[in-house]
Amino acid sequence: xxxxxxxxxxxxxxxxxxxxxxxxxxxVVNNGAPTGLTIGADVGFPNSDYGSGTAVAGRAAxxxxxxxxxxxxxxxxxKDADGVWSPAVAASLRLLGGPxxxxxxxxxxxxxxxxxxxxxxxxxxxxxxxxATIPNPAFAIKPWIAPRLDMLxxxxxxxxxxxxxxxxxxLSLINGITIRAAYDHVxxxxxxxxxxxxxLGFAP
Numbered sequence: 001x002x003x004x005x006x007x008x009x010x011x012x013x014x015x016x017x018x019x020x021x022x023x024x025x026x027x028v029v030n031n032g033a034p035t036g037l038t039i040g041a042d043v044g045f046p047n048s049d050y051g052s053g054t055a056v057a058g059r060a061a062x063x064x065x066x067x068x069x070x071x072x073x074x075x076x077x078x079k080d081a082d083g084v085w086s087p088a089v090a091a092s093l094r095l096l097g098g099p100x101x102x103x104x105x106x107x108x109x110x111x112x113x114x115x116x117x118x119x120x121x122x123x124x125x126x127x128x129x130x131x132a133t134i135p136n137p138a139f140a141i142k143p144w145i146a147p148r149l150d151m152l153x154x155x156x157x158x159x160x161x162x163x164x165x166x167x168x169x170x171l172s173l174i175n176g177i178t179i180r181a182a183y184d185h186v187x188x189x190x191x192x193x194x195x196x197x198x199x200l201g202f203a204p
Contacts, residue, residue: 022088022112022123025055025076027166027184027195030108030129030146033068033092037061040178040201044074049193051078059201066094072112081116088112088123102133108146124151125164142170150186163187176203 022028025044037060044055054077061070070090077083090110097104106129113122127148134141150164168182178201185194 022090022110022125023055023057023072023074024084024086024112024114024121024123025050025053025195026057026072026074026088027168027182027197028108028110028125028127028146028148028150028164029166029168029180029182030092030106030127030148031131031142031144031168031170032097032104032106032129033063033066033094035063036203038178038201038203040180040199042180042197042199044076044195044197046076046195047193049188049191050195051076051081053078053081055195055197059199063092068092076114084114084116086112086114097131102135104131104133105129106131106146119154119156122153124153125149126151127164127166138174140172142172144168144170160188177201178203 025046026042039060042057042059046053046055055074057072057074059070059072061068072088074086075083076086088110090108092106092108095105095107108129109126111122111124125148127146129144129146131142131144145167147165150162151159153159164186166182166184168180171179180199180201182197
């Protein structure tokens, strides 16, 4: 297990450019390594501490057993500023659970980036996720929660590390469509930046 953890953290740290949720305006989603290929789109609604804007994003992920990688590209439009593009990647590792086990523990590391004016930001969240699967005849309900260390580096002001968490519910239909709602929050010196998002995914 220690070897798996080091492999995941090493891979996530080695990706410095990019094309889930490390992107600006989107929650950090750690709900488990995907099964096969999935694609999707999300819309995020950051609160006033993020600029009260709207973000839209496309995403893709692929899973190989207990390991998965994902990429995301978002466009965030703050209320009183120009829109910003933000690419991101993440690597996920399932530490516990499997197809026949309804409970999962996941480790995830990722990196995203964006620029405002002449200032460039790099976002590196490291999270551990806890998820369950509640089966139904027509769809599966998958609640999850993921506390994390949230590192944000600016080439102007340096690096700031905070505590963050995210959580949500996925509804997986039998036709391969997934509906997702997620929430993200970061503790930051009296501010309360948070994001609510809705998403739609498909596993071809």
